Amino acid sequence: MHPISIVFRKEIKDGRRDRRSLMSAFFFPILAPVLVYGMMTAIINIRTSAEQKVIPIVGMENAPTFIKWLKEQDVKVETFTGDPRQAIVDKKEELVVIIPDNYQKKFSESKTAAIEIVNDGSRTDAAATVRHFKDLVRRYNAGIASLRMIARGVSPEVIRVVIAEDIDVASKQQRAAAALNFIPMYIIMSAFVCGMGIAIDTTAGERERKTLEPLLINPVERHEIVIGKWLASSVFAATGMVMTLVLCILALAQVPLGEIGLNFHVTGSQILLMIVATLPLAFLATSMQLLLGIFAKSFKDAQSYIGLLMLIPMVPSLYLTFSPIATQDWMFAVPMLGQHILVVDVLGAKEVPAMAYVYSALSGIVLGLALVLVTARLFQKESIIRA
C-alpha cells in the first residue's frame, strides 16, 4: 500500500471516532439549512403580513372617501382610541394613522391635505407595514390627482413628465439567486468549518498527544504524511460541503418563495454542477488549516488561529455586494470569489462557460497543493518535534 493511502486510511478511521471532528463536520451542515429555512420563512411572513395588517386610524370619519377607497383595496382599518405616540412607544402598534379634522375641508378646496403616520423608524419589523401604507397613500394620491386634472379639462399627462419603465433583463430565476446570495456564502463557509476538527486533530493534536515524533521515525517521506492528512481532512470538508449544499437547497424548496415573487426551482443537474464548482474549496480550506495547525502548540492554540480563517469566506460575498463590476473571466480563477460567482450563476440558471469550472477547480487545487507542499517543507525541519 502506498504510504499516502496508509496515512489517509488511518486518519479517516481516527477522525470518524473523534467527537470533535464529527461535530465540526456535521454541526454546520445541519444548522445551516435550519437557519436558511427560519430566515426565509420569517422574511416572507413579514412581507406578506404587511398587506394583511389592520391599520389603526384616528379620525376615520374625517376622510370617508379615502377610507372607502382603502377598503376597496382590501385594506382592513379600525378606529384607534388613546394616545397614538404612547401606543407606538409601548410597541402596541406598528403605526397609527391620524386624519386631522381639517382634512375634508382642504380636500374639498383641492388643497393639500396632510395625514400623519405615527411610527418608530428604528423598528425594522414595522418598516414593511409603514412602507406598504405609504405606498397606498401614493396610489390614492395619483388617482385623485388625475381625476382633478380631468375635471379641469387638463390631461393628467401634463404632470407626468417622465415615467420610468422597468425593463429587467434578469430572469426571475436570476433575481431569486441574487436574493439568495447567502447560499453560496454558507456553502463556502462549510468548506472551512467541516474539515476544521480533523485538520486540527491531525496536526496540532498529533503534537499535543506527542505522537508526532514516533510517526516521523517511520521510513515515510514527510510530504506523503502531509498529503495523507490533507486528503483525509478534505474528505471530511467535502462531505460537510455537499451536505450543506443539498440540505440548504432542500430547505429552500420548502419555503413558499413564490409569495414574495421569487421564482426558485433547482434541478438535480444544477445541484451537481454546484457541487463540482465548489468541491475544490474543500481541498483549499483544509490545506490552509493544516498549515496553521502545524504551527500551533495545542488544539486550543490551533482553534484560535484557524477560527480567524473563517472570515475569509465572507470576503467574496462582501466584494460582490459592494462592487458593481460585471463578471470577468479572471474572477473565476480567484479562489472563493470564483466559486461564489459560479454558485450564483448556476442557481440563476445562467449559462456558465465550461472554462469557468476548470479555472475554479484549478485555482483551488493548485493553491491547496502549494500550501500542502509548504506544510511538508516545514515538516522537514527538525524543530517540528521540539516546539
Place this chain on the structure above:
Amino acid sequence: MIEVQSLRKSFGEVEALKDVSFIAENGQVTGLLGPNGAGKSTTLRVLYGLVVPDEGNAFVDGLNIRQVPRQAQKSIGVLPDNQGLYVRLTAREHIEYFGRLHQVDENTLEKKATELIKLLAMESIADRPVEGFSQGEKTKVCLARALIHEPRNVLLDEPTNGLDVMTARTVRELIQELKLQGVSVLFSSHVMHEVSRLCDQIVIISEGTVVASGTTDEIREKSGEENLEEAFIKLVERVVVEREE
C-alpha cells in the same frame, strides 16, 4: 550494527553534543548512560533521523543516516522519548499502522502483531482503544509498534521509565530476547543497576561527550571504583571539573 562517529550538534546557543562516538554491535546490548541533559536523547534522535548533526556521521547497518535516512530508518525500531499514542485507536491498530508504514505485508502483519501481543502479555487489552491505558500498558503498545517490522537494530529511550515492576521485567526480558536473536540493542537509561545487569557494553555520556565506554568491568577499572554507581559519578564529575577549569 550502529556506528556513531564524532557527532556534534548545537541548538542555538546550547551545545547538546560535543563529541559522541561509539559502536553498538549486533547481538549485544549497549547502554547509553548519562545524567539528565547529557545528550542521550539527542544522540538517539540523530540515529533515528529526526535531528541532523552539525558534524560527524551515524551509520545503521552501514547506511549513512544523513545520506539515506529513509533506508536507515527501515532497519531500526524505536521506542522514543515521546511515547504518544492515538487515544481512539486500539493497541492492535497502532501496531498495524506502524507495520504498514514499514511496508510489512498484510499477512505477515497480522501474524506478527498477534505474536508481539502474546510476547508482551497484552492479549486482554489488544483490541481496546488506548485511552485510559496505564503507563505500563502504553509502553507495551509503543514497544510492539516499534518491533512490528522485525528491525535488526532497536533503540530504546529510557524504556523502563515510570514502569511498574512487572512491566519493567517484561521489558528486560524482551531486551534479552532481542539480543539472543542477534539484534543490536541500544538503550539509554539513568538507572544504574538496570544498565549493569543488562548491558554488554556501556557508553557513558556527560555534557555531550563520551567520557567512558566498555564493559562494566572496564568502566570500573578506568574509574578505580568498585561500585558502578560510584564509577559513574566519578567519571561524570571529572568532566564537570575539567570544564570549570
